[in-house]
Amino acid sequence: MVGKPRYMEIVDWVKERLERKELGPGERLNSENELSELFGLSRQTVRHAIGVLEEEGIVVRRQGSGTYVCDDRMATLENKTRIAVVTTYVDSYIFPRTIQGIENYLFERGYSVQIAFTNNMLERERTILEDILARDDVAGIIMEATKSGLPNPNLSLIERLVERKVPIVFINSYYPQLKLPHVTLNDRLAAEMAVKYLFDAGHRRIGALLKFDDGQGHLRFAGFLDTCRRCGIPAGDSGIVWLDTEGEQYLHDYRERILRNFRDCTAVFCYNDKLAFQLEVLLKEEGIRVPEDISLISIDDSELAELADTRLTSVHHPTDKLGARAAENLLAVMRNRSFDGNFEFVTEIVERDSVSGPAKA
Numbered sequence: 001m002v003g004k005p006r007y008m009e010i011v012d013w014v015k016e017r018l019e020r021k022e023l024g025p026g027e028r029l030n031s032e033n034e035l036s037e038l039f040g041l042s043r044q045t046v047r048h049a050i051g052v053l054e055e056e057g058i059v060v061r062r063q064g065s066g067t068y069v070c071d072d073r074m075a076t077l078e079n080k081t082r083i084a085v086v087t088t089y090v091d092s093y094i095f096p097r098t099i100q101g102i103e104n105y106l107f108e109r110g111y112s113v114q115i116a117f118t119n120n121m122l123e124r125e126r127t128i129l130e131d132i133l134a135r136d137d138v139a140g141i142i143m144e145a146t147k148s149g150l151p152n153p154n155l156s157l158i159e160r161l162v163e164r165k166v167p168i169v170f171i172n173s174y175y176p177q178l179k180l181p182h183v184t185l186n187d188r189l190a191a192e193m194a195v196k197y198l199f200d201a202g203h204r205r206i207g208a209l210l211k212f213d214d215g216q217g218h219l220r221f222a223g224f225l226d227t228c229r230r231c232g233i234p235a236g237d238s239g240i241v242w243l244d245t246e247g248e249q250y251l252h253d254y255r256e257r258i259l260r261n262f263r264d265c266t267a268v269f270c271y272n273d274k275l276a277f278q279l280e281v282l283l284k285e286e287g288i289r290v291p292e293d294i295s296l297i298s299i300d301d302s303e304l305a306e307l308a309d310t311r312l313t314s315v316h317h318p319t320d321k322l323g324a325r326a327a328e329n330l331l332a333v334m335r336n337r338s339f340d341g342n343f344e345f346v347t348e349i350v351e352r353d354s355v356s357g358p359a360k361a
Helices: 007-019 032-039 043-055 074-077 095-107 122-135 155-163 187-200 215-230 243-251 251-261 273-285 303-307 320-335
Strands: 060-062 066-069 082-087 112-115 140-143 166-169 180-183 206-211 240-243 266-272 293-299 314-316 343-345
Touching: 032 043, 032 215, 082 095, 082 122, 082 240, 095 112, 095 320, 112 122, 112 155, 122 155, 122 314, 140 320, 140 343, 166 320, 180 293, 180 320, 187 215, 187 266, 187 293, 187 314, 206 215, 206 243, 206 273, 215 320, 240 243, 240 343, 251 273, 266 273, 273 293, 273 303, 293 303, 320 343
Parallel strands: 082 112, 082 140, 140 166, 166 180, 180 343, 206 240, 206 266, 266 293, 293 314
Antiparallel strands: 060 066
């Protein structure tokens, strides 16, 4: 208790009584006078403790009647029809179709969508979460984790939402520290499929261009590594280039490192189409042809795969189906808290022109 604010004695006491089921939904809490005498605290401190409990959605004050334990949040959800959708990006790449899948599914079932995007920035994510907590007007949240490959200082805000019994389903990426459902591409398997495709095309020196600040990058690297080792291909040290979100946007700033690391590779597995698209441009500027000199394969099967000078072979991302499934699972969790909202899509490779047999011996 050393250093712990005095009002937390009351907050913890109420929570412990709830856990022991000594207090239940709708039951009246001790009056301010009773709590003041019981804990030897001032009325002001008692009021602050009740305010904290009220902010966390544990109790509600009724004027002229007293303070009561809140009814189960599921009862209040019936009066809320707004779903918050928090993604890293909203108007480019694969994100519009994913959001469209979410909106279409929810709209048909009488829900409205409140969209916010973090731009994959932790501070922006924090502001959005604080706003959702302050408003307390959403029935549930569909969320994409921000920089999920790095430690995140915002997890406590998500935990506060969980304490308020706000249903949350993650899409694309998630925070493994939080035991919350996610609807994603099976990133590890997608990478395994891509690397095996290169191996079957005859490649034995395969590089990888990956992102380290998103959880998908770690999963895709694991799939890359496992497949290389199963196929007897050296991997894990040379031929690997790691970038962060900024590096994804300014790939040319890493030109020398990329050329040095991929110098002996006959093929490169790319984290996504965005990186593969930029990599092809960079290689072309150096007089390196795709696929004649080096093959490229990526993940997402986005419009960029078709727009590249050499159309990219890419693992398909379900985009709108993923969005619709996330919305479906969120509503299922809202109806039944024991429902397992996890789902990982297994997909296929879309063959185009960026992979051929190795040109180097």
